[in-house]
Amino acid sequence: MSEKSEIAVPITLTPEEQAVWDAKAKVRVLLNLWDLSGGKMKVKKGELTKRIVRTNETSQRYVEVLGELQATGAIEYSLVNRVTLVELTAKGKEVLAQGLKSRDSLFEFDGSQIGTRLGNSLLKWIRHQDGAASVAVEKGKADVGAIGV
Numbered sequence: 001m002s003e004k005s006e007i008a009v010p011i012t013l014t015p016e017e018q019a020v021w022d023a024k025a026k027v028r029v030l031l032n033l034w035d036l037s038g039g040k041m042k043v044k045k046g047e048l049t050k051r052i053v054r055t056n057e058t059s060q061r062y063v064e065v066l067g068e069l070q071a072t073g074a075i076e077y078s079l080v081n082r083v084t085l086v087e088l089t090a091k092g093k094e095v096l097a098q099g100l101k102s103r104d105s106l107f108e109f110d111g112s113q114i115g116t117r118l119g120n121s122l123l124k125w126i127r128h129q130d131g132a133a134s135v136a137v138e139k140g141k142a143d144v145g146a147i148g149v
Contacts, residue, residue, distance in 0.1 A: 023106040025065045027099035028052060028118065030074060033088045034096060035121035042078065042085035051117065069095075100125070 032051040036043045074092035
């Protein structure tokens with residue numbers, strides 16, 4: 001039997017590995033939703049799904065994660081003209097900030113490469129957060145002039 005004709009066996013994760021994957025997936029979903037919507041508007045669920053599903057994954061893998069985010073109030077679904085829209089709530093923004101900033105967060109990039117869109121989304125979020133916080137600039141010492149002898 002050749003390698004190509006073998007049946008692919010789905011990779012199963014231990015409960016601990018699944019919990020880590022779920023935690024990372026939640027942050028990825030929220031970060032992508034924030035980037036797509038600018039944190040202010042609703043996005044088609046299909047657009048979000050296209051952004052979050054990575055290579056060798058299916059959208060079914062994210063059903064439970066999206067359900068948990070909805071149950072906690074981080075995202076809200078609405079139906080407009082038979083199109084399901086997803087919106088990032090204020091609670092979702094808090095969860096995203098906690099997932100990215102907390103030292104206890106499990107979020108990190110897997111592997112040796114990351115997707116350009118996710119990396120750019122993270123940079124955009126950091127820049128937005130830096131712009132939102134005011135940073136005090138210390139005033140330099142004034143020129144006191146020449147020293148008298």
